[in-house]
Amino acid sequence: MSGILAGLSDARLYSACVVVVLYLTTCAYFLWPRRQPALIATGRDPTLIAFASQTGFAAELANRTAQSLQAAGAPVMLASLQQIDNQLLKQTKHALFVVSTTGEGDAPDPAAAFVRDVLDSTVPLKDLSYGVLALGDREYDNYCAFGHRIDQWLRHQGATALFDVIEVDNGDEGALRHWQHQLSVISNSPDLPDWEAPRYDRWRLTARHQANPGSAGDACFHIELQPQTADAKWQAGDIAEIDPRNSTWDDKLTPLPHREYSIASLPTDGAIHLLVRQMRRPDGEPGLGSGWLTAGARVGEDIAVRVRANPNFHAPQSDVPLILIGNGTGIAGLRALLKTRIAEGRHRNWLIFGERNVAHDRFYGDEIEQWRSQGQLERVDLVFSRDQTERRYVQHRVLECGDEMKRWISEGAAIYVCGSLQGMAPAVDAALSEVLGADTLENLAISGRYRRDVY
Template sequence: MTLALPVPADRLPGARFRVAALGAGMLAVAGLCLVLPADGSAAARALEAGAAVALYLAFCCAVLLPGRSERSDGDGGWLVVHASQTGTAADLAAQAASRLAAAGLSARLVPLGEIGVADLAVARRALFVVATTGEGEPPDPAIRFHRTAMAAPADLSGLDYALVALGDSDYPAFCGFGRALDSWLQASGARPLTERAEIDAMMPASRTGWTRVLDRIAGPDISPPAGDGSAPWRIDRVARQSTGPMPDREDLALVRLVPEGPLPDWGAGDVAEISVGDSRRDYTIASLPAEGGLSLVVRPAFHPDGSPGLGTGLLTATGAAGRRIGLRIRANPHLRCPPLDRPMLLIGAGSGIAGIRAQLAARIAAGGGANWVVYGDRLPATSTGPQAELLAWHRAGWIGRLDLAFSRGDGERCRVPDRLRGEAETLRDWLARDAVVYVCGGADGIGASVHALLVEMLGEGVLQEMAARGDYRRDVY
């Protein structure tokens, strides 16, 4: 006899579980029938009764027990996946997870670099919030996923998804990685729930697409607008790091800010978002909360007509001290200070000394560790400031090795890649000791030149694997 089901077992949530229960009961009945005596004795009647009970229990399991989804998110929950270089994508993903939870939907927040195709294949709904770095490249934590999972289409026919791509519209490959991920998901059979949203990370006004995606997956948000999350801060003081007898308008500026309320917490690698009209500017924080204020290192920028740039003008112009500004701290766990048992090579140039300083301050506060700094600027400083602080930390033993490079002036002229190239064997020795490499500065300047040199010295594959493990960290802008 054939048991006909109205719906195929693999199309009903938990159907295979129920069919298995019913089948187990039927097998029990068949086994009892094989041993039933044929004489109508009391033993035979007892076995017949046992068979009836087994069949009844199997029926109850098949009909009454709740279905068991074979997917990890059988409650209709969401997998919220982020790929972040500077923390913006991770921050937005966390906001999305909170919004989904407020709508009564479960959400699991996970970095793209910590999942694989198998995880996506068993998910029913996913939200991807991904940034792009460089020329359309994935953020460092997502390199392995890009190189392996996205090498060929997969079978994601059971996945519905939404995708938010972040980028910088000043670059030709705007949202390049987000677009590539979207194409791969569709080629793998996943179904987009809504059109891809693309956000210019520097322009809050471009986030209307983000709101559209959230409304689509979590329902309209009827709570009052939350604003941009910034709080009022005040510029406490602005000091210039002199590089000659006469002030230069492009000398690095040290800007110290204090909040109007309690001092919040942050860590090395975190970012200060400064509200500038309808846009914002991001700056790597150069200090720790224990210092009593938030410090930035800024290189004043100027337009061709001589007018100051928006962000640097706000922070460093004459009379900036005492100015009230909107500031929000954005966490960036990807760039947290590594454990002290791992040596750290810190590389930077210009205003990238901000990130180097914060990392070193965190390591010194924790006990020191082995630190090697390679830093470059246009000219040696002739006043107190970050350069002088590096020299003092070197004399005190907190920096085991300090290599400086200056591209101008009367002394030896060289750049950071030149200094590193001559230390290839030392670099390999530090990497053999499990060192973390941290680079901070302009993406098109120190970021690109040091990356090219490391590829030349170590190979693209090695560097990609280091980035995926978090051993090669780029704090570039």
């Protein structure tokens, strides 16, 4: 090398040095950790996908998340937490955090600067809506602790949670499918393909009838699915995953993305009950999953079903008062919770439920009235938005019942919300924050007394 350099002219030597310097500078630019996002897709208001990974798994899931949203036509910004500062967060309207927990509840090593510079600071984030996918291992005491720490910090800064933290125990496939379901909801793309197809069991469609004939809204159907094995188990709050058209059983069909529905029954009922709204595509055709369940499948036919445990929405284990709030087909998840509470002899239950018209949309109305008259449902507030000139929704009833709600909370009540992610859930969250105070609502969420199953 020295012999070659000795034969070069001064000009050529200078040029060679410049090339080397530029090469090293370029390498440093791409390899040295930076505060700028690693990937920015074109488009306005991109969704920030922020990850913190110890072993690479969270980074992989963040990349899959970005790819799913981009496939739905949504612009994204992908970045490690080490590249995120307060200024970026203040400029962001939508964010998804995919973070792992290491050691005894610690942040991954690359997130150390984010913890020091961001989580220990105060940043006004009232314009930010977010979701958290928390990776962890239940064998450790502080399970998914870092994900929950981010969630609590964001709530404290005034940000709005799109849904409760989704916990993933050792890469649990069901939890990851639930995350994918939420991606399809927030991107309004129900046909986003599953990352990996679930394994289904055979259940039989044994009953189906329209629950709201004459309604101004889309038709809703009560559906019953009977297990073909004796060991089928589920709890109130769990989710039924449906394979539209049984695509995984038919070699002629391309595997279709699963659909999720809140279970409205208990195993003692002998079948999974669903309340399914027949969604319509822009061209008027029935939705893929709802169309199959409400019209395409024949009564008596086998349906591909998988039950996914949803422990975050299981009924409280202790005998505390329970406030149940929901709208539309969200009554399904609330009905199962009420069935569990009543079977356990726990009657301090308060239902606040909203739909369109009392004449057509009283889902499970006779059953609810029976529970109320027998003292198993202490209070019922039904809100029908179209039955008066001024539209009224469940959040309005929450505001009107503020004093009573504060009394129930002071007596240890928990609040469970089930129904629409768009519209109802954020409006109810804002109403609860106004009635109870933002700090109280945040503490309820942290302690597990405020839980949501929204879609």
